[in-house]
Amino acid sequence: MTGGEFIKGTLKTIILKLLAQNKQMYGYEITQRVAQLSKDEIKLTYGALYPTLYKLESEGLLITTTEIVDNRARKYYSLTAEGKKLAKVKVSELQRFTEILSAILTDSSKPNVTLKAWES
Amino acid sequence: MTGGEFIKGTLKTIILKLLAQNKQMYGYEITQRVAQLSKDEIKLTYGALYPTLYKLESEGLLITTTEIVDNRARKYYSLTAEGKKLAKVKVSELQRFTEILSAILTDSSKPNVTLKAWES
DNA sequence: CTTATATATTTAAGTAAATTATATATATAA
DNA sequence: TTATATATATAATTTACTTAAATATATAAG
Numbered sequence: 001m002t003g004g005e006f007i008k009g010t011l012k013t014i015i016l017k018l019l020a021q022n023k024q025m026y027g028y029e030i031t032q033r034v035a036q037l038s039k040d041e042i043k044l045t046y047g048a049l050y051p052t053l054y055k056l057e058s059e060g061l062l063i064t065t066t067e068i069v070d071n072r073a074r075k076y077y078s079l080t081a082e083g084k085k086l087a088k089v090k091v092s093e094l095q096r097f098t099e100i101l102s103a104i105l106t107d108s109s110k111p112n113v114t115l116k117a118w119e120s
Numbered sequence: 121m122t123g124g125e126f127i128k129g130t131l132k133t134i135i136l137k138l139l140a141q142n143k144q145m146y147g148y149e150i151t152q153r154v155a156q157l158s159k160d161e162i163k164l165t166y167g168a169l170y171p172t173l174y175k176l177e178s179e180g181l182l183i184t185t186t187e188i189v190d191n192r193a194r195k196y197y198s199l200t201a202e203g204k205k206l207a208k209v210k211v212s213e214l215q216r217f218t219e220i221l222s223a224i225l226t227d228s229s230k231p232n233v234t235l236k237a238w239e240s
Numbered sequence: 241c242t243t244a245t246a247t248a249t250t251t252a253a254g255t256a257a258a259t260t261a262t263a264t265a266t267a268t269a270a
Numbered sequence: 271t272t273a274t275a276t277a278t279a280t281a282a283t284t285t286a287c288t289t290a291a292a293t294a295t296a297t298a299a300g
Contacts, residue, residue, distance in 0.1 A: 010221065022230060098225070101218050190296070237276085
């Protein structure tokens with residue numbers, strides 16, 4: 001993923017979220033969708049995307065079906081029941097995280113003089 | 121950082137933000153402040169925190185001063201001019217990123233049938 | 241007085257997750 | 271025929287964490 005080093009832990013969850021919404025998507029499509037939703041500010045790299053998809057597959061969270069489109073094999077990914085469950089959990093965790101992060105970034109308060117535990 | 125694998129690329133920016141706001145803080149204080157602001161949902165690990173502080177120092181983004189408090193050395197960190205500049209940039213980049221991420225996570229639209237570039 | 245908990249910093253080892261780069265292949269546009 | 275778009279795969283490298291352990295002092299609790 002490119003366009004900010006911030007993506008780091010979030011790729012798996014982003015993929016789960018998109019697949020939870022679309023039933024089936026192929027790799028390239030996922031990169032285009034993220035680009036679109038982010039107004040080109042986030043570009044997934046294939047070197048990150050495909051290994052992550054294989055990992056999710058190996059964990060039983062998604063399954064693949066291959067179709068021939070325009071004479072080329074296209075691999076579609078869709079969530080298993082387990083994948084759907086995890087998607088919900090991960091999406092809500094990440095949403096919570098963005099809220100906290102946002103709160104930290106917009107906070108303007110100063111810490112109180114740090115009291116020792118036994119002073120409080 | 122613990123309490124979510126989502127932190128990954130964000131620690132440096134969080135530190136810069138807190139120091140931009142407080143002129144000087146010490147390592148332990150930073151962990152407590154993040155815990156407080158996140159209602160204990162994010163706990164920085166020292167293994168992540170201190171190496172990041174040293175890296176920021178080696179990059180000229182902050183300087184340290186040591187004070188003796190309660191008979192123990194305490195190392196205070198504060199931003200250099202360059203650190204302050206970078207803090208602004210990074211905080212606004214990360215804010216933008218959280219907005220995009222939040223948009224992706226809450227989006228409920230389906231992609232159009234993917235048009236080929238030459239079809240659009 | 242001994243133990244547990246809190247305060248405070250440091251650093252090594254291991255792992256996970258990305259980036260970068262490369263390879264392969266077909267289709268359409270210029 | 272060259273460039274760009276579509277599409278997947280994977281190796282090598284780098285970065286950034288987690289986990290764990292070491293060190294040291296202070297206060298609280300029993």
